[in-house]
Amino acid sequence: MYRLLIIDDEEIEREGMAKYISWEQFDIELVGTAWNGAEGFEKIQSEKPDIVLTDIKMPVMDGIELIRRTKSTFPGVEFVVLSGYGEYEFTSQAMEEGVRYYLLKPCAEEQITVVLDKVKKEINIKREREQREKEYRRTVNRLLPRAKEQIFRDMLFEKEQSGKDYEMFLKEFGTEDTKAAILAFWTESGFDYLEYFILGNVLTELVGTSHVHLFTYIQNEVLFLIDEEALPEVESAVERIRLEFGRISVQPILAVLSEQGSLKEVSHLYKQVQELIKVGIAEHQTGFLYYELFRKMHDSSSFLVDYGKIRETQDYGELLFEIYLGFMKMDLEHYTLQKKEEVCNWIVKVLYGTSLNITYESTEDKPQPWQLLEQLVNAIVRLKAMDIGRGKEGERLKSVLLAAFLHIRNQELGIQFLAKEVLYMNEDYFGRLFVKNRKVKFSTYLMEQRIMLAQRLWQYDPELKVSQVAELIGYSPDGQYFSKVFRKITELSPTEYKEAMKNRRGITGKG
DSSP, X not given: OEEEEEEOSOXXXXXXXXXXXXXXXXXXXXXXXXXXXXXXXXXXXXXXOSEXXXXXXXXXXXXXXXXXXXXXXXXXXXXXXXXXXXXXXXXXXXXXXXXXXXXXXXOOHHHHHHHHHHHHHHHHHHHHHHHHHHHHHHHHHHHSOHHHHHHHHHHXXXXXXXXXHHHHHHHHHOOTTOOEEEEEEEOTTOOXXXXXXXXXXXXXXXXXXXXXXXXEEETTEEEEEEEXXXXXXXXXXXXXXXXXXXXXXXXXXXXXXXXXXXXXXXXXXXXXXXXXXXXXXXXXXXXXXXXXXXXXXXXXXXXXXXXXXXXXXXXXXXXXXXXXXXXXXHHHTTOOHHHHHHHHHHHHHXXXXXXXXXXXXXXXXXXXXXXXXXXXXXXXXXXXXXXXXXXXXXXXXXXXXXHHHHTTTOTTOSHHHIIIIISOOOHHHHHHHHHHXXXXXXXXXXXXXXXXXXXXXXXXXXXXXXXXXXXXXXXXTTOHHXXXXXXXXXXXXXXXXXXXXHHHHTOOSOO
């Protein structure tokens, strides 16, 4: 028997489905109804349904939020979404949350039961898999001491180790300072017992049982703690495992390897593994990824942008500032256009685990590489679901801020220049729009942004000359007026600030 909950804000449809369909004949027990997502979530918590038939547009809490909350708490619940014409945006979001079954309203009993039959089959498959996993765990517990797997899991999730079991493991392993790495295998649908058995058997056969200290299975991942002495053999072992695995399964398999670390660092190594899996999924890779290669690319972009600030900010102007600063640093490092494209795509991948194709296309109105900057900013705004203001006013403010940064090196930059030469906007309207939304005059805002750019550039490289930085942010290279403005805002001269940054980084000499 399968437990069903119906959620729909339209009483006629909700009660019609509840009362006039003989659910028992389809081996389904109707455990309740609800008129919105909030009430529905309460009943999901109390009734524990197997299937939720839900409308997508509802008051209080819509279907998307309901699905998200339920999936995070009750991942086994299957959803069937009811949607009307013109609700593609909602159904698309539901698809992103993993929902696979939809019904177009109004729907007949036959349509509902056909879809529910498919859902029941999927539930049966999951139940069978869960049963196989239970059998597998019983088998593993007979073959290996339960304590070793628990020790590994505790390490992965940074739980403190103590007791006789851990002491016995250390005698076998060596010491807490002994080096090892985590080798992980991942597939989208997870592993059954036979697949797990092959992974472990082939690996221990190829690298030696004594070098595979611990292993466990977490969700879609099989993880092994490999001694550093066996690491040179890992790549060939992975190739053999992928070959053997391919004989019993058609699902692609991804293998990833962390850096080396001690037992105290296992949780950190596991985070590396998860990052690699995230990147592999985003790139649709099914090969072998090393964290060392990942780190090289990550490091080359991490000193260019502050990932933490980009993640945290919900302000379009602050986001523009961080990305523009990154492009300034790329220019200082003489990055090619191709390298800038790679960095832009990598930033999105690190932040959101998704692959985009941010690439420069020659246009007359967007000088290179600022077209890349705009693409990157737009991608982050979309992925963050950032609210930059509604309607025409929001779009105009966005255009003003973007234009300000794209022309910030221009010494003539001001309201008159942007309004007349770039945005073709009335100057008075420009001024009112800016003060209304940013709570400061444009001239003050521009001065503050320029000085903050100067500060961040010297934090990045204290050896940059005052004249060079002044010109980069739109002041005369003679530096006189720039120095006056800089001192007014920071209470330090540019030279004093540079020296402070050198001292902070342990650098001597003048730039």
